[in-house]
Amino acid sequence: MGALKWEVSFSPKPGLVDAYSNGSHKDMDIDLFYKSADNLLAGFQQMAEIAYQHPLDLRLREEIGRIGRLSEKSMFEATGGINTHKGAIWSLGLLISVISSQQTNDLEKIFSDVKSLSRMPDKFVPQTKSKTHGMVTKQKYALSGARGEAQLGFPNVSKTLSFLPEQDDFDTWMRRLLVLYSNVDDTNIVYRSNLKVLKEFQNLSADIVVAKQDVLYNLEFKQLEEFTQQNNISPGGCADLFAASYFLKHLN
Ligand SMILES: CC(C)(COP(=O)(O)OP(=O)(O)OC[C@H]1O[C@@H](n2cnc3c(N)ncnc32)[C@H](O[C@H]2O[C@H](COP(=O)(O)OP(=O)(O)OP(=O)(O)O)[C@@H](O)[C@H]2O)[C@@H]1O)[C@@H](O)C(=O)NCCC(=O)NCCS
Numbered sequence: 001m002g003a004l005k006w007e008v009s010f011s012p013k014p015g016l017v018d019a020y021s022n023g024s025h026k027d028m029d030i031d032l033f034y035k036s037a038d039n040l041l042a043g044f045q046q047m048a049e050i051a052y053q054h055p056l057d058l059r060l061r062e063e064i065g066r067i068g069r070l071s072e073k074s075m076f077e078a079t080g081g082i083n084t085h086k087g088a089i090w091s092l093g094l095l096i097s098v099i100s101s102q103q104t105n106d107l108e109k110i111f112s113d114v115k116s117l118s119r120m121p122d123k124f125v126p127q128t129k130s131k132t133h134g135m136v137t138k139q140k141y142a143l144s145g146a147r148g149e150a151q152l153g154f155p156n157v158s159k160t161l162s163f164l165p166e167q168d169d170f171d172t173w174m175r176r177l178l179v180l181y182s183n184v185d186d187t188n189i190v191y192r193s194n195l196k197v198l199k200e201f202q203n204l205s206a207d208i209v210v211a212k213q214d215v216l217y218n219l220e221f222k223q224l225e226e227f228t229q230q231n232n233i234s235p236g237g238c239a240d241l242f243a244a245s246y247f248l249k250h251l252n
């Protein structure tokens with residue numbers, strides 16, 4: 001999967017795994033992400049095939065849910081139980097399905113269709129007693145996480161893609177990453193810390209987005225790197241949405 005490999009190679013990304021460091025992670029590195037991305041290709045292909053010109057209905061929602069769960073299982077087997085791309089399976093899976101179903105590259109339509117498809121109730125979701133990190137943060141802080149992001153039609157991906165839409169250089173992508181850092185309520189960050197840390201992380205990132213100097217020459221970028229280290233936080237949800245943004249930007 002090109003977009004997933006591009007995302008993990010894009011460097012530096014404070015808190016996240018990249019080509020220079022493993023960020024705030026002890027159990028992951030760039031090679032594991034490459035392995036995981038290769039493993040996900042078959043599942044995404046199946047979603048595209050099943051969705052091809054299929055109406056956006058409950059049957060399609062349940063079918064891609066089934067493939068998505070199998071992809072998650074396969075990812076955990078390939079990575080020895082490490083959560084590399086759970087959010088990416090969800091976000092890219094929905095996007096690929098909508099694009100294949102509707103045969104469109106119109107972003108507004110894609111976002112609106114993702115909103116409808118992701119809101120359909122999938123009766124095959126297994127009921128388990130163990131809570132995911134997303135469920136814990138939803139209960140504790142009322143954050144809607146990866147599910148909410150899709151059910152709102154990916155507003156933060158849309159915001160990122162509207163940022164300097166004519167430009168495509170490294171500094172622009174760096175700022176687009178920081179647009180995500182400053183807007184997404186990333187449940188990975190909150191799970192490892194709290195809402196205060198999330199807000200501080202978002203504010204630090206927002207200052208860098210609007211600063212004049214190149215991101216890498218901005219001393220506040222160094223502060224952001226130190227902040228992620230000190231608080232041991234990683235914006236894994238932003239990483240998935242960054243890959244999704246790159247995927248959509250290169251649809252044509
Ligand atoms: C709807 C589901 C996404 C399940 O939802 P739930 O809330 O139960 O999800 P989580 O188990 O918490 O996982 C969601 C993953 O989504 C990413 N994420 C987090 N916040 C956001 C956000 N605001 N917007 C978008 N995406 C978000 C995040 O994934 C990334 O981070 C992971 C690595 O993080 P790390 O820090 O290492 O975390 P852990 O190892 O988990 O914990 P530590 O111990 O290290 O602290 C990595 O996976 C990234 O991808 C969350 O992990 C969906 O999964 C679902 O319902 N699936 C069923 C199948 C289906 O219907 N599919 C249909 C379409 S395919």
Ligand SMILES: Nc1ncnc2[nH]cnc12
Pocket residue numbers: 007008015016017018023025084085088234235236237239240
């Ligand atoms: N580069 C990355 N680092 C950590 N978690 C991630 N989840 C998806 N991409 C990631």
